[in-house]
Amino acid sequence: MTIYDVSEKAGVSIATVSRVLNGSDNVSAQTRQKVLAVIEACDYTPNAFARGLGLNSMNTIGILCADSSDLYLANAVYHVEQELRANNYNCILCCTGYELSDKQKYLNLLVNKKVDSVILVGSHFVSGQDSDNDYIREAAKEIPVLLLNADFDCENVYCGMCDDFKATMQATTYLLETGVEDILYLYNSKSYSALRKLSGYQSALTQKGIPLRMEYMPYFPGRNYNLLAIADFLAELDSSIHYQGIIASNDYLAIGAAKFAHKKGLDIPKDLSIIGYNNSILSTCCDPELTSVDNRLETLCHHIVSTLIGILDNREMPQKVIFSGELIKRGTTLSI
């Protein structure tokens, strides 16, 4: 069943059918009825590919994320997809992993699939090594590129992010104010966002006149898959340095830290305070529940999609928007 069949049955031209299909005003009510009746009767739906070819768009947005099974990214993808669908766009999801070559390959693939735009979810797509970001610039020459939780200056690139620097600084300051002096910053990613958090931690210490010690900012070389490895990592570290507080760059690391504390028989938060990041589902699953930074994921997703819709609508949109995080206080920290 094509537009020709419909036009024939309705006794009109294909142009008229097309007009009815696309809600054009230039159709008499009578003709419209006639055409709609045929469409209804034949259960006709226009061919999406032909439409795509003509309009050079199929109303699809590419979503790139490193790993959609990661708690944080999964949530982001979920919200973004919801918002986009509400705006009549569909999503092509593409999980790239963490290798640069794969990110390049799949971003390029999406551009070639002629998505209308692409959203890079998570801070992993922007590298500190600037030449590694050329693939983003390249894509931005073709279509708008939106970054969710990353910062990148380039034409046709739009960013929405949480101020991780400020949020981590506030979290660290809070910990200091509860009387915890020696604080570890634990992280397992060197993304822009992770480094901003690190800076926030350092600033808080510096502001209070506490000297920075590199050994208190250990990098855990593993992804969020193996809690025991995290606990072991801390146990090893434990012999050399002393601390009563940990700020982790995500909730999973924080739970790993709690596991370490349990093993060692430390009381949380009396012997060891812990603050996580993301305020994910994990933060309420442990006991005591985890104090964590809420980085406003849902707000961010909402913002990024409405920015995107605005761009595709040819409206002027801000290239960068920054939200503030909030420390959600629970059982793993002392009260002031």
Next chain:
Amino acid sequence: MTIYDVSEKAGVSIATVSRVLNGSDNVSAQTRQKVLAVIEACDYTPNAFARGLGLNSMNTIGILCADSSDLYLANAVYHVEQELRANNYNCILCCTGYELSDKQKYLNLLVNKKVDSVILVGSHFVSGQDSDNDYIREAAKEIPVLLLNADFDCENVYCGMCDDFKATMQATTYLLETGVEDILYLYNSKSYSALRKLSGYQSALTQKGIPLRMEYMPYFPGRNYNLLAIADFLAELDSSIHYQGIIASNDYLAIGAAKFAHKKGLDIPKDLSIIGYNNSILSTCCDPELTSVDNRLETLCHHIVSTLIGILDNREMPQKVIFSGELIKRGTTLSI
């Protein structure tokens, strides 16, 4: 840059360019070189929509899932997407929520978008009320429909699932063998899969000659968002019945049960044994760690995708494949 431009620059016809592009054998090595050189030099990529129109396919598969932020579904989506991409297919993700009308709407939408096939992830898409499944039958008339973790007999529908009945029966039997007599089955979904688990629980009891008591199979009317609500639900129940074991239909409910136990000062597993389902990331995040049923998600995803590839390849494929789950024993159950 179109195929015409390339053909002109290479001094051949568009048919030849097309042949080169599609790896046809009927091109002399020399001509091929010439064309490839131009393609390379101009960085030409064929227009995906035009290709789609001609071939009636854009190599995309629709993925329907109720909620991609759900731990279990997120993992499934992740693995399915990985496997599909490895086979040169892309995924359009569509999160439907749990309303029938939305499921219908979005499945239909994907079919109209002319995806090559669609995968329904999770057991929520098949209803006990058979007429509610007509939308699946309808879609199956157009394209192959694959069900991940659901059972449905229909032409052009293919299922892969874990034997939830058997797995739950084994889990329940195990609990009985550790000396726990009064066991609660806690669930929050009436999907086919959830009901199979319920049957498994009942069978295990019956087999041991233990009478079934409906009040020991409470239905928690909430999704996996609010642990406290689960704990409260159990606390309320607690006044009326006595039990020393809980089998939960997913890990989140199980963690909710653990939270209840903590609040009430019960020792796990001495006073209360708990078994979860899915062996998700949550199962190692709590303390003690959760005994849980591993339902072989990754295997299932792998299977479903290779079945799909086979179908699109016109090979004969099994319509139903069933894997067995495995009980992963951790700290929330006693040993035998």
Next chain:
DNA sequence: GTGAAAGCGCTAACAG
């Protein structure tokens, strides 16, 4: 081994 030409099904400019 290569080219000419007929679709694929739709949109939109143009003419009436």
Next chain:
DNA sequence: CTGTTAGCGCTTTCAC
């Protein structure tokens, strides 16, 4: 308000 027609860019017969 409606119809005619020329694309959109590719694949695929069918000749040569």
